[in-house]
Each structure stands twice: as structure tokens, then as C-alpha cells.
Amino acid sequence: MLKWIGPGEQARAEILELRRAVLRRPLGLEFSPQDLAAEKDDWWLALWDEGLLSGCLLIRDRGQKTAQMRQVAVAEGRRGRGLGRRMVEEAEALCRRRGFRKIILHAREDAVEFYRRLGYQTEGEAFIEIGLKHRLMAKGL
Numbered sequence: 001m002l003k004w005i006g007p008g009e010q011a012r013a014e015i016l017e018l019r020r021a022v023l024r025r026p027l028g029l030e031f032s033p034q035d036l037a038a039e040k041d042d043w044w045l046a047l048w049d050e051g052l053l054s055g056c057l058l059i060r061d062r063g064q065k066t067a068q069m070r071q072v073a074v075a076e077g078r079r080g081r082g083l084g085r086r087m088v089e090e091a092e093a094l095c096r097r098r099g100f101r102k103i104i105l106h107a108r109e110d111a112v113e114f115y116r117r118l119g120y121q122t123e124g125e126a127f128i129e130i131g132l133k134h135r136l137m138a139k140g141l
């Protein structure tokens with residue numbers, strides 16, 4: 001089940017925990033209070049699979065009809081079953097309905113092929129973020 005989670009909904013705390021487990025703890029990092037404060041207006045998408053919170057992503061309005069997709073995470077053990085693809089496709093559909101023309105994202109090098117398969121293309125050179133090599137990727141809607 002896919003669901004957009006509004007500010008103040010309890011599921012946001014669960015999503016944050018999934019993000020910590022998948023995207024921060026393996027790197028020995030934590031979200032800063034500034035990171036978290038900046039996210040309150042983002043759109044939060046959660047995916048439950050067999051009753052368990054299994055994936056999430058966030059969307060941020062970057063202006064000029066461009067949305068940034070962030071914090072894409074599927075729980076370890078549930079990967080490779082199309083859950084990531086379902087979330088990204090749902091996010092693209094909402095962005096289209098809201099009039100966005102483009103989605104951009106910062107892809108970890110390990111995830112570039114995942115996004116490529118979903119129609120995203122790399123732009124420019126690699127750069128370092130949270131200590132990892134990333135590529136800017138984009139897709140027109």
C-alpha cells in the first residue's frame with residue numbers, strides 16, 4: 001500500500017526511523033535538526049508491504065516547476081521486488097498532477113542504475129555528499 005503522509009501523522013516518525021536505518025546509520029551519520037526542520041513541507045510517501053513499512057521517499061518543491069526526489073529507501077530484505085520502482089512511479093504521477101515538469105535527484109553511485117532504469121539521466125560530474133560519490137540525475141515529466 002502506498003500512502004502520502006501529511007505533517008503531524010504518526011507514520012512520519014516510523015518513516016524517519018526507516019530512513020535512519022537505511023540511509024544514515026550504515027554511514028555512522030544522523031540527521032541534523034536543520035535537515036529535519038527543512039523537511040516539514042516536503043511530501044512524504046510511504047509504502048507498506050505485507051503490513052510492514054518497507055519504503056519511503058520525499059519530494060521537495062525546488063521552484064521553476066522542478067521537484068527534487070530525496071531519501072529514497074527500501075528496507076533491506078525487501079529490495080529487488082519492484083517496491084522502489086512503485087514508489088518512484090507514484091511520486092512522478094503526483095508531480096505531474098501538480099504541474100511539475102521535471103524531477104531532479106542526487107543519486108548515490110550505487111543507485112545510479114536503478115534510476116537509469118526508471119528513465120533518469122545523469123547530468124554533470126560526480127560530487128561528494130555525506131561522504132559518498134553522487135551524480136545529479138533528472139527526468140522530464
Ligand SMILES: CC(C)(COP(=O)(O)OP(=O)(O)OC[C@H]1O[C@@H](n2cnc3c(N)ncnc32)[C@H](O)[C@@H]1OP(=O)(O)O)[C@@H](O)C(=O)NCCC(=O)NCCS
Nearest residue numbers: 072073074079080081082083084085107108110111113114
Ligand atoms: C536503490 C533502492 C531504492 C532500489 O529499490 P528496489 O526496491 O530494490 O528497486 P526495484 O526492485 O524497484 O528495482 C527497479 C529496477 O532497478 C533495478 N535495480 C534496483 N537496484 C539496483 C541497483 N542497485 N543496481 C542496479 N540495478 C538496480 C532492478 O533490477 C529493477 O530493474 P528492472 O525493472 O529493469 O527489472 C534500494 O536498493 C535501496 O533502498 N538502497 C539503499 C538506499 C539507497 O541507496 N537509496 C538511494 C539513495 S540515492
